[in-house]
Amino acid sequence: MSGHKRFWKAVSVVSEDGLFQPRLDGRPIRLPQGHVLAVRSSALAEAIAGEWGQIAEGAAFTPDALPLTRMAGTMIERIAPDPQAAREMLLGFGVDDGLCYCADGAGPVAAQVFAWLSGYGIHPNVTDGLMPVAQPEDYTEALGRLLAGRDDLELAALGVLAQATGSLLLALAVVRRAVSLVDAVLWANNDENEQLATWGQDDELIRSMENREKDMLDADLFLTLGSKVSV
Structure with a gap:
């Protein structure tokens, strides 16, 4: 995500299969290994969506701006498998x-x-x-x-x-x-x-x-x- 700029207009949270997905313009957020970012807590999903929503339109961003997203990604792609x-x-x-x-x-x-x-x-x-x-x-x-x-x-x-x-x-x-x-x-x-x-x-x-x-x-x-x- 380093060097990326905000490309989305709207941020939302969708419930699917018992999990909560923050979405950008209706699309799931994909983690580095391809997993969809989805968590069991709606409160956490809303906070993650808030991280993405607070990035200004057209502004560049790095993972430092998304600490909850980073931790969720670690949990899903590194910890959960092993x-x-x-x-x-x-x-x-x-x-x-x-x-x-x-x-x-x-x-x-x-x-x-x-x-x-x-x-x-x-x-x-x-x-x-x-x-x-x-x-x-x-x-x-x-x-x-x-x-x-x-x-x-x-x-x-x-x-x-x-x-x-x-x-x-x-x-x-x-x-x-x-x-x-x-x-x-x-x-x-x-x-x-x-x-x-x-x-x-x-x-x-x-x-x-x-x-x-x-x-x-x-x-x-x-x-x-x-x-x-x-x-």
């Missing part, structure tokens, strides 16, 4: 999870996540150093069991959240509503906030923080809307 591969990819974040490296000790957000994880038999080792921390033998297995219960919608949101934060553990806590998105954003941007407090204004650093926060907000919105399945 969800186990998606879980194994996500597990890679948890093997050396950013939440386990806490310069100031566990910290309130990390402590909240670890308390929640303990209910699933997951007890990560934590370090305040820079060297890789070794995890208990049953850590990966227990984390895999927690991931096994996540559906395609959650896996798509987890992919964005884990990438943005560098932590699968934090992403899981956000998806399962064990930690608020506000607290997760504060934790994810903590290092940059400390740098700004020490060194002052840094526009590039601020943009990085804003982009991270937007990715996290988009993922949370995708999950929230996608969970509103119409019956």
Whole structure:
């Protein structure tokens, strides 16, 4: 979609075979591998249609303007055909999870996540150093069991959240509503906030923080809307 310009006049949503399709001038939106963009939630379909509708007539657009569309495409074409591969990819974040490296000790957000994880038999080792921390033998297995219960919608949101934060553990806590998105954003941007407090204004650093926060907000919105399945 990079370099494309708006060519459609009208955006709509159509219900077909139990799914909801955003359409451009009555035509389905085709994803890169040829699948039709169709989701189970009318609320999510309407929001995706809104992304396309807000592009100005004749304006150029890139995938960055369509975050919900991108996540839906990932869910449909990458995750749905092989969800186990998606879980194994996500597990890679948890093997050396950013939440386990806490310069100031566990910290309130990390402590909240670890308390929640303990209910699933997951007890990560934590370090305040820079060297890789070794995890208990049953850590990966227990984390895999927690991931096994996540559906395609959650896996798509987890992919964005884990990438943005560098932590699968934090992403899981956000998806399962064990930690608020506000607290997760504060934790994810903590290092940059400390740098700004020490060194002052840094526009590039601020943009990085804003982009991270937007990715996290988009993922949370995708999950929230996608969970509103119409019956």
